[in-house]
Amino acid sequence: MGHILAELRRKRKEADKKVMTNDQIPMTNEKDNDQYTNNQLNKEKDRMDCMYHLWSLIIVCISGHWNLIIGHWLFLFPVNKRLQEGRIPDINHKVVAGKVSVTPLGVAMQDRKGDIVLSVGTDMKFLPLVLSFTESSSRIFGLEDRDALKLTLASEEMFAYLCGMTGEARPVTLTMENGFYCALLRFAFDNIDFDPRAFNLTASVSPDEEGLGEMGLLIASRSVDRMSIFHDPLEGTGIYLIKEKTYPEVEPWKSEEAPDCEGLSYGPPDVEDLKMFVRSIAGRYDPFVYPQDLRYPGKVVDMVASGEYGVLTATDTKGRMAGGMTWRSTGTSTIECYGPYVFVEEGRQEVGEGLVMALISTVARSEAICLMNRYPTAELPPGYFEKLGTIDFVLKGERKPWDFLFRELKEDPGCRVYAHAGMEDFLKTRYKRHFLAREIVPVKYEGERQNPHSVFGARFQHSQNLVVLSPLWDGADARENLARHIEVLRAEGIANILFRIDLGYGWHARLYPVIEANGFVPSIVIPYQGKADWLFFTLRD
Known part of the structure; x- marks a missing residue:
């Protein structure tokens, strides 16, 4: 397969050289000039682009890395020939309204708060700028090289697709947002005939011209961890492409020293205690009673730093941890909590109740109307939540109940x-x-x-x-x-x-x-x- 890709790249380069520009072609009027350039001269280049993408996709599938259960796909071939050939400068850009300023590498986390914005037209001449913008800004926001290149690949395919869907340049705005544990690339556009069916989990590529035209979207969706589509009368239409950082999985841990359950104090942990909290959950609880994010201590640290998660722990006078709870804001007026997770053998219910009371006291000062719990444990005290319902799920052939609980924090306004x-x-x-x-x-x-x-x-x-x-x-x-x-x-x-x-x-x-x-x-x-x-x-x- 490697020699096929190499040959396709070589022919693609030759096709690039054969493409003529409008000012090189004698034409009677500008309209005819545009039609001839788009429909005739670029035909060979378009064919090579499609074949290049098709063989790339086939090789990825054959290599065995297209795994539905994982939830995203790994592309092990080089991201694209532009990156290979070193056309992207190794600098960081801050791009706002088309103005570019160069900033040094190594921005501290607390400085990575502002969005980075690039506004261009749907013209392939801007593609090198789009690639440089995506790669540099994703690295500024903490993605490692491999993850940054995957997001860059997704941005290339998305931008190329939008260019192919417009006869003339239309405005498109790219915004890179810092999620601390992820980078969020937002494409916003309007008045573009957009068909996102290739973003379906079940999407496949047909060998006809229409299918090959959508291959870029398919590759883009498989290069990121998550994506979403928005369509709003004010914001227009757009896509979020989300690439998360790579974190090591948790190593379960149990403390050998039993905390004293008398006189516990409740509050947010520091970084190392936060990671210990995550490891302690993995050491004492089955995975189906805590969300997947809590399988990665470093990710939880970054999610707390971003404000997406909140955590409080119960510690004794010597600083030993007896348990903890975590929560996050979801929707317009809801906070969702998980736990309580208790790390002592005696007095488990008392510690659990203390954690729930401390959590309610903390979140009651927010604007939230409801407090949800979709991951309750046996230590959740009765009387604090009411049941919305139960879903039975099958795990290893055995049915297990999954309770959805909630309580009102304020009177429901409707x-x-x-x-x-x-x-x-x-x-x-x-x-x-x-x-x-x-x-x-x-x-x-x-x-x-x-x-x-x-x-x-x-x-x-x-x-x-x-x-x-x-x-x-x-x-x-x-x-x-x-x-x-x-x-x-x-x-x-x-x-x-x-x-x-x-x-x-x-x-x-x-x-x-x-x-x-x-x-x-x-x-x-x-x-x-x-x-x-x-x-x-x-x-x-």
């Missing part, structure tokens, strides 16, 4: 939610049971124009052998597309498949007939978890 008629009765029953004030707005499909293709996101939770599907892009093929996702996930041995919609979006609720037709039934409503409430569906056996 909100508007959208609902299809098929799920309205279920919602009314749940809202009445938990005294949640909601205005339910009915929605249904009434023949309006739809995009041809839909996109569904998939979040893997390996410790529970679970996947949560969610809608990212509405499309006329939603029913068939969702069926393909279920088929692929079942073939990969995923025992637990959930579907989640946000009732704050009318088009999410309008998907109910599609969801029901594929065997899902409504199970749990989580208040304020997104734009409004989340509704989880479980797949019937």
Whole structure:
């Protein structure tokens, strides 16, 4: 396979040399000039681009690194020929509104707060700048070389796709955001005919011209850890490409010294105690009672530094740790907590109750309305939370209950939610049971124009052998597309498949007939978890 790629690269270079510019071609008018250049002179170059991408994708698949269960794909071939040939300068750029200033390497973490912005037109002449911008800014924000090059590959393919979809240059804005534990690359654009179906988990490449044209999106989605699509009347349309840092997995640990459970103090730990907290959880609890982020101590440190997570621990007078809890803000008005995790043998319930009381005292000062707990432990004291519902998931052939708990931190002011008629009765029953004030707005499909293709996101939770599907892009093929996702996930041995919609979006609720037709039934409503409430569906056996 290596000699095939080498030959394709050689021919691609030759094609580059053969492409003529408009001012080299005698034409009678500018319109004819543009058409001839786009449709005739670049045909050979476009063909070589497609063949290069196709063989790259085939080699990746054959090499065995396209693993559905991992949740993302590793590309071991060189990122692209521009990077190989050293065309990207080894500097860091700060680009705002097209102005470039060079900054030294080694920016301290506390200085990495500002977004880095680049605004260009959809013209391939800007591609070297886009590549330099992505690689340099992702390194400024802490990605290692391998991860930075993967994000750079994704930016190349995304930008090239947008250029190919526009006959004339249209504005596109790239924003690199520092997530501390990840880099978030945002493409924002408008008035571009955009079909993101290649972002589906089940996407494949057909050998026809249309399929080859979408190969760049497929490669981009497989080069990052997560992605999302947004479409807003004010912000336009865009894509988030998210690449996380690489962290070593946790080494489980148990303290040999038993803390004194009398006179415990509660507060945020320092960096080393925070890592000890994560290692202690892994040493005492099954993986399905804590989120996947807590499998990586260094990642948790960075997530706390970014403000995405909060942690408090209980320590005795000698500084020995008796337990802890962690939480994060989710949705518009909800905080989600995990635990309590207790590291003593005696007085476990007392330590657990002390942690819950300390947590509630801490988050009650926030603007949040609800406190959720999707990862409760046996040490969670009774009476502090009420149950929203339970989902049974299968792990190693055994059914295990998964409780969703919540409590109100403030009086519920109510909100508007959208609902299809098929799920309205279920919602009314749940809202009445938990005294949640909601205005339910009915929605249904009434023949309006739809995009041809839909996109569904998939979040893997390996410790529970679970996947949560969610809608990212509405499309006329939603029913068939969702069926393909279920088929692929079942073939990969995923025992637990959930579907989640946000009732704050009318088009999410309008998907109910599609969801029901594929065997899902409504199970749990989580208040304020997104734009409004989340509704989880479980797949019937």
